[in-house]
Amino acid sequence: xxKKKRNIxxxxxxxxxxxxxxxxxxxxxxxxxxxxxxESLEPIHPGVPGVRPFWNRYAKRFIHAxxxxxxxxxxxKRYQFTLTSMEDSQKTVFEAPMPWAPLxxxxxxxxxxxxxxxxxxxxxxxxxxxxxxxxxxxxxxxxFAGVATQPAFPYRESGYRNLHTLLHQPKIQHWLxxxxxxxxxxxxxHPTKIMSALVIGMIHYAEFFPDADDADQAVKVAxxxxxxxxxxxxxxxxxxxYWPPTYWDGVPRGEHPYFHNQMMTxxxxxxxxxxxDLYDFSGEKRWFEAAKRIAGTYVKTQRAHGTWPQLLNTxxxxxxxxxLLVPTMVIELFDRxxxxxxxxxxxxxxERAFNWCMDNPVETYNWQxxxxxxxx
Numbered sequence: 236x237x238k239k240k241r242n243i244x245x246x247x248x249x250x251x252x253x254x255x256x257x258x259x260x261x262x263x264x265x266x267x268x269x270x271x272x273x274e275s276l277e278p279i280h281p282g283v284p285g286v287r288p289f290w291n292r293y294a295k296r297f298i299h300a301x302x303x304x305x306x307x308x309x310x311x312k313r314y315q316f317t318l319t320s321m322e323d324s325q326k327t328v329f330e331a332p333m334p335w336a337p338l339x340x341x342x343x344x345x346x347x348x349x350x351x352x353x354x355x356x357x358x359x360x361x362x363x364x365x366x367x368x369x370x371x372x373x374x375x376x377x378x379f380a381g382v383a384t385q386p387a388f389p390y391r392e393s394g395y396r397n398l399h400t401l402l403h404q405p406k407i408q409h410w411l412x413x414x415x416x417x418x419x420x421x422x423x424x425h426p427t428k429i430m431s432a433l434v435i436g437m438i439h440y441a442e443f444f445p446d447a448d449d450a451d452q453a454v455k456v457a458x459x460x461x462x463x464x465x466x467x468x469x470x471x472x473x474x475x476x477y478w479p480p481t482y483w484d485g486v487p488r489g490e491h492p493y494f495h496n497q498m499m500t501x502x503x504x505x506x507x508x509x510x511x512d513l514y515d516f517s518g519e520k521r522w523f524e525a526a527k528r529i530a531g532t533y534v535k536t537q538r539a540h541g542t543w544p545q546l547l548n549t550x551x552x553x554x555x556x557x558x559l560l561v562p563t564m565v566i567e568l569f570d571r572x573x574x575x576x577x578x579x580x581x582x583x584x585x586e587r588a589f590n591w592c593m594d595n596p597v598e599t600y601n602w603q604x605x606x607x608x609x610x611x
Contacts, residue, residue, distance in 0.1 A: 264381030271378040275299050278337040288597050289335075296374040300342035303352070305334035305369030311356040314368070316341075321349035321372075330357070334368045347377050395447070398440035402453050407433070410459045411452065416486055424488035427479045427502040430464045431509035433457075438516045461513060464506065465525060469498075474552025475536065477528035478503040492607040496550055500536075500543040501605055503529050504564040511571060527580075530572060533565055534584045541591030545605065558603055561596055562588040 281302040282289030289304040291297075314334045318327045318341065329340045334354045354369040388396065401407060409417035416423035416430075423429060437457035441450045467483065469475045481502040482493045510526040513519070536543060536552060542562045544554030569585035572578040596602045 267382070268378075268380045271380070272343060275378040276339045276342050278302050278339065281337055282335065284335060288593070290597075293600060294373070296376055298376050298378050300337045300339040301373070302335050302337035303354075303369060303371050305354050307334055308356045308366060308368060311365065313357045313359060315355045315357050315364070317353045317355070318345065319351045319353070320346070321351060322346075342375075345375055347375055349374050395444055398436055398444070398453070399447065399449070401433075401436055402440060402449060402456065407456060410456050410463075414459055415463060418486045421486060421489040421491050423486045424483055424491050424493050425481065425502075426464055426467065426483045427481060427506045430460050431505050434461050434464075434509050435512050438512055442516060457513065461510070461522070469549060473549070475503075475532060475547060475549055477525070477532050479506040479529075480549075494546075494555075496548055497555055498547045498549050499606075500545060500547060500560045501562075501564045503533070504568045507568050508564075508571070511575075523576075527572075527578070530568060530581050533568075534581060537584050537587065541587035541589075545603075559595075561602055561605060562592065566592070 275298055277299060278301055279299045280287070280290065282291075282304055284304065284307075289302070291301055292304065294301070312332055313330060314332070314336070315328060315330050316336070316338065318338070319325070320327075327341050327345060331340075334356070338352075350373060352369075352371045352373070353367060355367050356365040357363070358365060386393065406417040406420040409415075416426075434457045437453040437460075440447070440453040441457075444450060447453075464479050468477050468479045471477070475498055478498060479502070481499040482495070482497065484493060484495070507526040507529040510522045510529070514522040514526070533543070536547070538544070543560045543565075544556070545558040545560045546555035547553065548555055566585055566588050569581040569588070572581055573585075
């Protein structure tokens with residue numbers, strides 16, 4: 236928690252500094268580079284043996300100081316870390332009481348480049364090496380060194396232009412004039428993913444730019460789109476009841492994939508998050524209840540091992556393939572219900588899903604592809 240607070244403080248300091256100065260100011264860039272370099276000395280979510288997994292077993296390149304999972308030797312309290320530059324063979328050495336200590340003490344002194352790390356268990360009172368407990372080769376890269384070019388517009392104006400332009404694109408205005416998707420835009424064939432993104436974008440536009448002349452138009456688009464999407468949800472009593480669809484054949488889809496009577500089990504969570512955003516914005520309880528119904532179907536369809544098949548048949552609720560969902564999106568949805576709204580109904584299912592992640596992809600590093608374009 237303390238580290239998170241320090242990182243947030245650093246981010247705030249940088250934002251304030253950049254907002255109060257010109258982006259091409261050399262002094263500001265030097266100060267920012269110094270802050271970024273200081274932050275790079277802290278490892279990102281470092282592992283602790285038996286407590287927290289080491290995520291970087293196969294990582295090859297680091298900007299922040301890493302720590303690696305090397306096993307301790309019984310009775311040894313002193314380990315020597317030797318980093319050898321692969322460029323000029325220069326060695327940098329420090330000691331730590333455990334072999335999985337972060338490289339923070341020397342990280343800021345190292346030049347960018349390739350290094351070979353050796354960690355040796357040392358005798359307590361001499362420089363004799365007992366045994367090498369770990370070796371690792373990696374590339375050290377520089378942290379962000381400052382703003383190189385000025386933005387075309389201030390950030391707030393850029394956000395306004397982005398969402399304003401989106402609202403007035405023909406494929407979005409088509410919702411206002413026809414109440415349904417523009418058939419010339421093929422990606423509507425992935426309705427939950429694309430329509431949910433549109434609703435969230437329109438909500439953001441109305442929320443952050445309420446004085447815009449067309450803010451009410453954005454709200455209207457959001458309401459039309461969400462009504463259309465949820466009208467296609469699986470009916471009550473079906474195996475996947477209340478889940479909005481992953482695929483839709485209502486527009487010519489071109490080369491975009493479509494699978495009849497199939498549901499990718501990450502997409503309902505996307506729809507539920509959108510419904511909660513809409514509830515937060517509008518206060519309409521029906522969207523909150525719709526999101527709860529989606530979460531309830533997740534609970535009912537969760538497998539005993541803790542996750543879900545990646546693809547389900549909408550008619551039978553059975554798995555289409557053997558691949559399993561990596562349920563990070565579902566866990567985030569359950570967490571949001573609990574942390575933001577105090578709804579604890581999904582906590583047991585959340586724990587099962589979380590434990591499955593810890594016992595499987597976190598342990599094996601087999602984070603299977605979750606979308607069609609990466610061949611599930």
